[in-house]
Amino acid sequence: MKKNFLPISIDIANEKILVIGGGPDALKKLRILQRFEAEVEVLAPEVCEEIKQSGVKYIEAGYDKKYLKDYLMVYSCLDDEDADQQIVKDCREARVLVNIHDKPALCQFVSPAIYRQGNITVAVGSNGENVHESIRIRDLIKDKLQFNLG
Numbered sequence: 001m002k003k004n005f006l007p008i009s010i011d012i013a014n015e016k017i018l019v020i021g022g023g024p025d026a027l028k029k030l031r032i033l034q035r036f037e038a039e040v041e042v043l044a045p046e047v048c049e050e051i052k053q054s055g056v057k058y059i060e061a062g063y064d065k066k067y068l069k070d071y072l073m074v075y076s077c078l079d080d081e082d083a084d085q086q087i088v089k090d091c092r093e094a095r096v097l098v099n100i101h102d103k104p105a106l107c108q109f110v111s112p113a114i115y116r117q118g119n120i121t122v123a124v125g126s127n128g129e130n131v132h133e134s135i136r137i138r139d140l141i142k143d144k145l146q147f148n149l150g
Contacts, residue, residue, distance in 0.1 A: 005110050005127055013037040016070055020063055020087065021077030022047035025101050029075050030054060035116070043067055065090035073097040073109070104128025113138035117145060 015038055019026050022044030030051060033040045042051050042058040051058055059067070063083055068074065074096055076087045084100045091098035092108075100106040104127075112125035113134040122145065124138040 003104055003107070003110075003128055005104075005125065007112065007123065007125055009121065009123070012072065014039055015072040016041065018043060018067065018071045018074045019077060020044065020074060021101075022051055022058070022060075023077065024048070026075075026077040027051050027054075029077055029101070030056060032111070032114070033075075063087065065094070068094045068096050071096050073099065075099045075101065077101045115139075115142040115145070120145065 012033070013036065017033055017038045017040050019029050019033070019040060019042045022042060026042060026044065027048060027050050030040055030042065034054070034056075040056045042056055043061065043063065044058070045060060045062050047058045047060055063078075063086070068090060074087065074091050076084055076098070078084060078101075084103060084106060088098055088100065088106050097108050098106075099109055099111065104110055107128065110125065110128040112123035113131070115122045115138050122138060122141050124134045124141065126134045
């Protein structure tokens with residue numbers, strides 16, 4: 001089934017967001033979310049040193065649906081198809097929005113390529129189908145905005 005994502009902007013400042021996974025993909029997602037002042041927490045059996053030093057709360061444990069309570073959204077940055085399927089099922093039951101890294105078919109939402117300068121935010125999406133093209137177009141817009149906004 002082809003997805004048809006609605007592009008929206010959502011205020012996530014001070015909202016609890018769970019990132020499942022403790023490696024480089026989770027760190028990258030964590031850094032993006034921190035730019036928007038979200039209250040990010042990380043859950044993984046092993047958490048990389050950069051995440052530990054980021055100042056966010058982290059839980060070194062395997063995934064369990066008991067951890068979903070009180071989150072607005074969850075980003076799964078695992079590379080485990082079975083775990084991702086379970087996370088999707090549990091998040092939908094818990095009414096928590098879910099994003100599975102690099103698997104738009106499993107996602108309820110996707111994150112666009114973002115550029116932010118002051119109160120101007122440019123988000124370029126491809127309906128989860130061509131991330132690299134979204135980034136290329138975002139960068140073209142970014143270059144133009146930097147020139148015009150100084």
